[in-house]
Amino acid sequence: MKLRRLLGFNLLTAVVLGVAGYYVGWWLGHQVKGPSLDYFGDTGQNDVALFVAYFTGVVGFLVGLGFANYPVQRMLGRPPSLREKETEGIGRYFGLCTDHKVVGIQYLIGIGAFVFIGGLNAMLIRFELLRPTHLAWNGNNYLTLVGLHGTMMMGMMTSGILGPFANYFVPLMIGARRMAFPRIEALTFWLLMAAGTILMTALAFGGFPTGWTGYAPLNEQANMGMDAYIAFFALVGLSMTLLGLNMLATVITMRAPGMTWGRLPIFVWSTVATSILMLLAAPVLISTLFMLALDRTAQTGFFNAQAGGSPYLYENLFWIFGHPEVYILALPGMGILLEILPVFARKPLWGYRLAVTGMLGIMVLSFLVWQHHLFVSGINADLRPFYMLSTELISLPTGFIFVCALGTLWAGRIRLTVPMLFALAWIFNFLVGGLSGVFLSDVPSDVTTHGSFFSMAHFHYTIMGGLIFSFFAAVYYWVPKMTGFEIDERLGKIHFWTMFVAFNSTFGPLLVIGFLGMPRRVVTYAGYLQGANDWVSVSAFVLGASMLLFIGNLVWSQVFARVPAAANPWGSKSIEFQLPSPVPVHDFDRIPTFGSDPYPYGGDESGAAPAPRPIITPARQTR
Amino acid sequence: MSSSHARRIAALTVIGTAIVLPLVVFVLGPHMPPGKSSQVATSQVTDNTVLLAVMTPFTVFILVYLGYALRVFRQPRGERELVDGPPLRGHMPSQVAWLASTTVAVLFLAIFGTTELLADNGAGGGGGPDPVAKPGGRVLPVQVIGQQWEFTYRYPTYGGVETAQLVIPVGREIAFHVTSLDAVHSFWAYELGVKADANPGVDNVAYVKAKHTGTFHVRCAELCGLWHGYMFDTGRVVDAATFRSWIAARRTQFAPVAKYLPKYAPSYAPDPQYRAG
Numbered sequence: 058m059k060l061r062r063l064l065g066f067n068l069l070t071a072v073v074l075g076v077a078g079y080y081v082g083w084w085l086g087h088q089v090k091g092p093s094l095d096y097f098g099d100t101g102q103n104d105v106a107l108f109v110a111y112f113t114g115v116v117g118f119l120v121g122l123g124f125a126n127y128p129v130q131r132m133l134g135r136p137p138s139l140r141e142k143e144t145e146g147i148g149r150y151f152g153l154c155t156d157h158k159v160v161g162i163q164y165l166i167g168i169g170a171f172v173f174i175g176g177l178n179a180m181l182i183r184f185e186l187l188r189p190t191h192l193a194w195n196g197n198n199y200l201t202l203v204g205l206h207g208t209m210m211m212g213m214m215t216s217g218i219l220g221p222f223a224n225y226f227v228p229l230m231i232g233a234r235r236m237a238f239p240r241i242e243a244l245t246f247w248l249l250m251a252a253g254t255i256l257m258t259a260l261a262f263g264g265f266p267t268g269w270t271g272y273a274p275l276n277e278q279a280n281m282g283m284d285a286y287i288a289f290f291a292l293v294g295l296s297m298t299l300l301g302l303n304m305l306a307t308v309i310t311m312r313a314p315g316m317t318w319g320r321l322p323i324f325v326w327s328t329v330a331t332s333i334l335m336l337l338a339a340p341v342l343i344s345t346l347f348m349l350a351l352d353r354t355a356q357t358g359f360f361n362a363q364a365g366g367s368p369y370l371y372e373n374l375f376w377i378f379g380h381p382e383v384y385i386l387a388l389p390g391m392g393i394l395l396e397i398l399p400v401f402a403r404k405p406l407w408g409y410r411l412a413v414t415g416m417l418g419i420m421v422l423s424f425l426v427w428q429h430h431l432f433v434s435g436i437n438a439d440l441r442p443f444y445m446l447s448t449e450l451i452s453l454p455t456g457f458i459f460v461c462a463l464g465t466l467w468a469g470r471i472r473l474t475v476p477m478l479f480a481l482a483w484i485f486n487f488l489v490g491g492l493s494g495v496f497l498s499d500v501p502s503d504v505t506t507h508g509s510f511f512s513m514a515h516f517h518y519t520i521m522g523g524l525i526f527s528f529f530a531a532v533y534y535w536v537p538k539m540t541g542f543e544i545d546e547r548l549g550k551i552h553f554w555t556m557f558v559a560f561n562s563t564f565g566p567l568l569v570i571g572f573l574g575m576p577r578r579v580v581t582y583a584g585y586l587q588g589a590n591d592w593v594s595v596s597a598f599v600l601g602a603s604m605l606l607f608i609g610n611l612v613w614s615q616v617f618a619r620v621p622a623a624a625n626p627w628g629s630k631s632i633e634f635q636l637p638s639p640v641p642v643h644d645f646d647r648i649p650t651f652g653s654d655p656y657p658y659g660g661d662e663s664g665a666a667p668a669p670r671p672i673i674t675p676a677r678q679t680r
Numbered sequence: 681m682s683s684s685h686a687r688r689i690a691a692l693t694v695i696g697t698a699i700v701l702p703l704v705v706f707v708l709g710p711h712m713p714p715g716k717s718s719q720v721a722t723s724q725v726t727d728n729t730v731l732l733a734v735m736t737p738f739t740v741f742i743l744v745y746l747g748y749a750l751r752v753f754r755q756p757r758g759e760r761e762l763v764d765g766p767p768l769r770g771h772m773p774s775q776v777a778w779l780a781s782t783t784v785a786v787l788f789l790a791i792f793g794t795t796e797l798l799a800d801n802g803a804g805g806g807g808g809p810d811p812v813a814k815p816g817g818r819v820l821p822v823q824v825i826g827q828q829w830e831f832t833y834r835y836p837t838y839g840g841v842e843t844a845q846l847v848i849p850v851g852r853e854i855a856f857h858v859t860s861l862d863a864v865h866s867f868w869a870y871e872l873g874v875k876a877d878a879n880p881g882v883d884n885v886a887y888v889k890a891k892h893t894g895t896f897h898v899r900c901a902e903l904c905g906l907w908h909g910y911m912f913d914t915g916r917v918v919d920a921a922t923f924r925s926w927i928a929a930r931r932t933q934f935a936p937v938a939k940y941l942p943k944y945a946p947s948y949a950p951d952p953q954y955r956a957g
Binding site: 100102196197199200266267268270272273274275277278279280361362363367368369372402403404405406407408409410411431432433434435436437438439441442445446449450452453456457459460463464466467468469470471472473481484485488492495496498499500501502503504505507508509572573574576577578579580581582583628654657658659660 | 682685712713714727745753755762764765769771775786796800803805807808811812862864866868874877881884885903906909951952
């Protein structure tokens, strides 16, 4: 019986078919011959074979999961199987499942695992930097670690909040039973898992030396590990595009009666803004990487200066994607912050329209600033004042988010629960991140800080201090709702304080080290910086240990202690907390209707009268 | 009641700013990077100090507010059931005040940054082949050639001699012409406050005028491959007479190999690409 379950369309079949597809593609690729392909022949590298292998491997993986079943059965005129709608059992977490709640949990575990690997790379980087000269890794391994850390984090965390939490909660929050395209929703997740695995295979092909930005022409000199980077980021871009499309379609078309645009929870607004960015920016990345893949295989010369191309072209294209990308990372965190503050201040969100304006303003402006990454590159130098202005203008909508957060705290009744602590830490961290960003936006200051540890510390303050802290806020806030089991609060507080202190003790000094003249991504540094670097490394190890503490807490609470979570442990007035924990498979028996804004703390928008709550009839528990 | 909170937060912000602002400008400011070894570096120090000063009131306000909120706006100790706070959904005057003050600060920063950029010849950053802001008078061109993984330097006004050491005369306006033969590098002369990317086939110009003699650190600031971490150098600023004798000595030293060098050009045909780590 058990054995019977292992056969069929599931993760096991997917891995088998994925590996088989990989080797078939590898063989097929080697059959392709041509003069331009022999260009690098003397190095024994065959990029065509590797690209074909990655492609067929991913196709095999998806077929094994069962993504081909529906279209094939339709084409054969048979009624499609509804197996993926299977409602019971742990097995549905290991295959194609179209339940948005299952996909949310799959995302949480899957992305969590890859981000953990990315974090381990950071530990290895900081280990090397304990000493100013060579310590443990040679130049190539060090750069590969840097590249794997950056690429994994920037790729995986694009869906770090939208994947687990928006997939799970956006349908609930707008009163829908599912996403607009459930099979595409599942596809976005499994594409990411295939992508993460492919990136890890870079290690088997000599790694890649370019960091997450993959600048030309270094990316064309690089070993076959670079192909893993290209395949990874293209798949991530595909997943992002589909995720954004799906989210937008869901929010536009599937809102329940009464859920007007002015009543959308602010987290849903941040999802909308992020989805638009994903939909418009990620295709640029995919096409850039396609050009790069052609350069590496068919010997075109898009980015090759010797062949008449230009590395500037790559830098431009990459940052046209790359700057919206960092707001794809930042915006969901702002949504989480403004979603959580009202709950634990017992106040409505202050300045709802201002917050929405802020998010949409960031979304629009983020497309107009990309050349601030190229201030000293010599490209379009006359336009530097414009990009300086547009970059500094982004601090206006970002300021809206701050003032809304502060206004929500005003005259509130603040409870310092673990989610609230993480949300408050966002304010502090993002403040430091934003202020350090001002130095990078100002051209004369940027001359010193560009490409230094200062800019590295700056974006860790905004991405780690913003995104990861709000990710943890969301984990502590929502995971009991998702799994039905509480997370230990005392261990959570210890986790918060070690993480917050260690985070600032890591990246605060890095701002100073950057000011003192240490460039990014170097394996050696000036001797007089050793004391500061050792301090940073030790702090980074403590930061890593705080993550282990979190994982221990999560596993202990969810697997061993299993204290059932109350339906509404936080006293939240958001709709998902009016449902039982965990949320029943069919969410609601009847689609709810909404009669007020989502934050009726102390009365709804019309006055002090108790607010009419959404009318919900939760589905009966099935387990 | 709420206006007394506002008054206290305002007072604390004003007092805090009054204490922190002079400290930032007069104590922290002079220590801002990259020091005062050159004109553009000095201008960057000024810039950094002004940025700090503009940010200070906003930072103090947010931190004061956060601290005050966490102390005062708390759920009373021992209160078991949840009591909602007042249903405040916005306050137009404070939103307008916030918008106005941040807009003024941002526009000031953008205008100030632009004037600094133009007034001080690009303030040390690479301004492309033909920068908008150029220094007047005579300029000494020095070509910086990045290649995997070292910088070499050519002096076109001294017969195009190429050396592995960077030596510049004090008090002379220097134009660094930065270019690359392979990957993208970035020429970062930290103490001089100069950074310019080295792109293959591109002449990227940055101006600087050293204020006193001494040494400065040169590092590559753009990831350029395997030995990027080892691509550093020490430059020297010397007086005019030392420079003249140094460059004359180099010309004699390298005279036998001069005929093998390519003719001096703003940029060179990039090397063919190899698979190299």
